[in-house]
Amino acid sequence: xxxxxxxxxxxxxxxxxxxxxxxxxxxxxxxxxxxxxxxxxxxxxxxxxxxxxxxxxxxxxxxxxxxxxxxxxxxxxxxxxxxxxxxxxxxxxxxxxxxxxxxxxxxxxxxxxxxxxxxxxxxxxxxxxxxxxxxxxxxxxxxxxxxxxxxxxxxxxxxxxxxxxxxxxxxxxxxxxxxxxxxxxxxxxxxxxxxxxxxxxxxxxxxxxxxxxxxxxxxxxxxxxxxxxxxxxxxxxxxxxxxxxxxxxxxxxxxxxxxxxxxxxxxxxxxxxxxxxxxxxxxxxxxxxxxxxxxxxxxxxxxxxxxxxxxxxx
Numbered sequence: 001x002x003x004x005x006x007x008x009x010x011x012x013x014x015x016x017x018x019x020x021x022x023x024x025x026x027x028x029x030x031x032x033x034x035x036x037x038x039x040x041x042x043x044x045x046x047x048x049x050x051x052x053x054x055x056x057x058x059x060x061x062x063x064x065x066x067x068x069x070x071x072x073x074x075x076x077x078x079x080x081x082x083x084x085x086x087x088x089x090x091x092x093x094x095x096x097x098x099x100x101x102x103x104x105x106x107x108x109x110x111x112x113x114x115x116x117x118x119x120x121x122x123x124x125x126x127x128x129x130x131x132x133x134x135x136x137x138x139x140x141x142x143x144x145x146x147x148x149x150x151x152x153x154x155x156x157x158x159x160x161x162x163x164x165x166x167x168x169x170x171x172x173x174x175x176x177x178x179x180x181x182x183x184x185x186x187x188x189x190x191x192x193x194x195x196x197x198x199x200x201x202x203x204x205x206x207x208x209x210x211x212x213x214x215x216x217x218x219x220x221x222x223x224x225x226x227x228x229x230x231x232x233x234x235x236x237x238x239x240x241x242x243x244x245x246x247x248x249x250x251x252x253x254x255x256x257x258x259x260x261x262x263x264x265x266x267x268x269x270x271x272x273x274x275x276x277x278x279x280x281x282x283x284x285x286x287x288x289x290x291x292x293x294x295x296x297x298x299x300x301x302x303x304x305x306x307x308x309x310x311x312x313x314x
Contacts (some may be wrong), residue, residue: 001136009033009037009076009299009300009302009303010035010037010104011036011053011106011244011292011296011302011303011306011308012244012290012292012296012303012308013037013038013105013302015290015308016038016041016102016104016242016243016244016308017038017041017042017045018097019101019242019285019286019290019308019310020042020047020102020240020242021100021240022045022099022100022230023099024041024045024046024047024049024050025046025047025048025049025050025097026050026051026097026098026099026100026236026239027050027051027052027053027095027097027098027099028042028046028050028052028053028098028099028100028101028102028265029053029054029055029086029090029098029100029102029231030042030052030053030055030100030102030103030229031056031083031086031101031102031103032055032056032083032102032103032105033054033055033056033061033062033063033065033078034056034062034064034065034104034105034108034270035059035064035065035068035108036054036061036064036068036069037068038088038102038104039052039054039065039068039076040069040072042102043072043075043076044133046072046075050075051075051076051077051095051218052072052075052076052077053072053076053077053079053089053093053095053100054069054076054077054078054079054265055079055081055082055083055086055089056078056079056080056136057080057081057082057132057211058108058111058130058131058132058133059132059133059134059220060110060112061108062078062080062157064110065078066078078095081134083103083223084222084223084225084226085225086226086227086231087103087226087229087230087233087234089231090194090234091167095234097236098231098234098236098239099115099235099236099239099240100235100240100241100242100257101231101235101239101240101241101242102241102242102243103227103242103243103244104244105220105224105243105244105245105246105250105254106110106244106245106246106306107119107131107214111131113219116128117129117130118138118139119143119210119214120183120210121183121186121187121202121204121206121207121210123183124182124183124184125182125183126140126181126182126183127139127143127180127181127182127183127186128140129210129213129214129217129218130217130218131218132164132218135155135217135218136169137217138217139186139213139214139217140179140180140181140215141217142154142213142217143171143175143180143186143213144175146179147170147172148169148171148172151167151168151170151171151172152164152165152167152168152169153166154212154213154215154216155167155208155209155212155213156212157196157212157249158211158212158213158215158216158221158249159208159210159212159213159215160208160248160249161208161209161212161213162207162248163193163194163195163198164209166193166194167189167190167193167194167209167272170189170190170192170193171186171189172226174189182255183210186206186209186210187192187205187206190205190206190209191205197271210245219252220250221249221253224243224250224253225245225253225257228241228243228254228257228258228261229261232261232281232282232311232313235313237312237313237314238296238312238313239312239313240285240310240311240312241282241310241312241313242308242309242310243305243308243309243310244258244306244308245289245306245309246306246307247305249307251289251307254309255309258282258284258311259284260307261280261281261282261311262280262281262282262283262284262311263278264278264279266276266278275301278292279312281310281313281314282311282312282313282314283312283314284309284310284311285310285311285312286308286310286311289307289308289309290307290308290309290310291306291307291308292304292306
């Protein structure tokens with residue numbers, strides 16, 4: 001792949017940059033570099049001693065970002081790691097002036113639009129869906145080795161799919177004859193499990209199941225809270241954490257994590273004095289999430305479900 005072809009439109013770009021309130025000579029982290037759109041805007045605002053750490057599990061994304069950030073390579077460190085390792089990496093690099101952390105929790109447009117990656121129900125491709133192509137677990141493994149109860153749970157919980165029991169049963173029945181190998185085969189199995197009326201109304205019938213399988217393959221939800229807590233512990237006073245979510249499961253984790261870190265005493269109300277010693281660690285700056293503008297929705301329809309939440313270390 002030519003990395004210049006790595007296409008990804010950065011969501012809520014100006015809102016993210018404004019929310020980070022970038023100070024020139026501090027260190028910033030882009031936990032989900034993608035094609036480097038957000039990273040480039042951060043890099044242009046770094047002073048002489050400013051630094052940017054770019055994380056991504058997708059080596060193709062990092063390669064594309066290196067091209068995009070070619071003028072700022074003296075300030076940028078590229079890290080092929082999951083952002084759940086944020087705390088460990090910051091400690092290894094002995095970062096003490098962390099001014100802010102940004103994470104766009106969605107898949108990149110490039111991943112969806114590259115058929116061979118197997119993310120999309122719109123293209124026929126091998127069942128893959130790995131953000132990190134070196135990872136062992138892929139969609140083929142999930143679909144062909146998980147038992148019916150586990151598949152049902154994943155599809156219902158991660159996809160919020162009401163027909164999860166029927167879909168899981170159909171998958172297990174189909175693979176008894178032969179392994180399910182391609183996205184097209186999986187789409188047809190899902191369609192056969194969903195009543196015609198439900199198929200003909202609303203979004204693509206495979207959308208929720210594909211989301212669920214992708215989340216399971218990449219352990220997407222498990223990484224969010226550890227990353228937030230690692231960021232909070234290491235940003236300096238006044239440092240910002242800005243997170244973009246794309247579905248209710250992600251947003252719920254971000255919202256609950258922020259709420260927990262912003263709360264003070266957790267003692268029962270009838271205690272005469274505080275014995276827990278907990279104090280608020282952050283101030284939530286977005287009581288309601290920031291949403292894409294009407295203009296952005298027209299230019300980039302994929303931004304429709306995006307929500308940006310921001311907090312500041314106190």
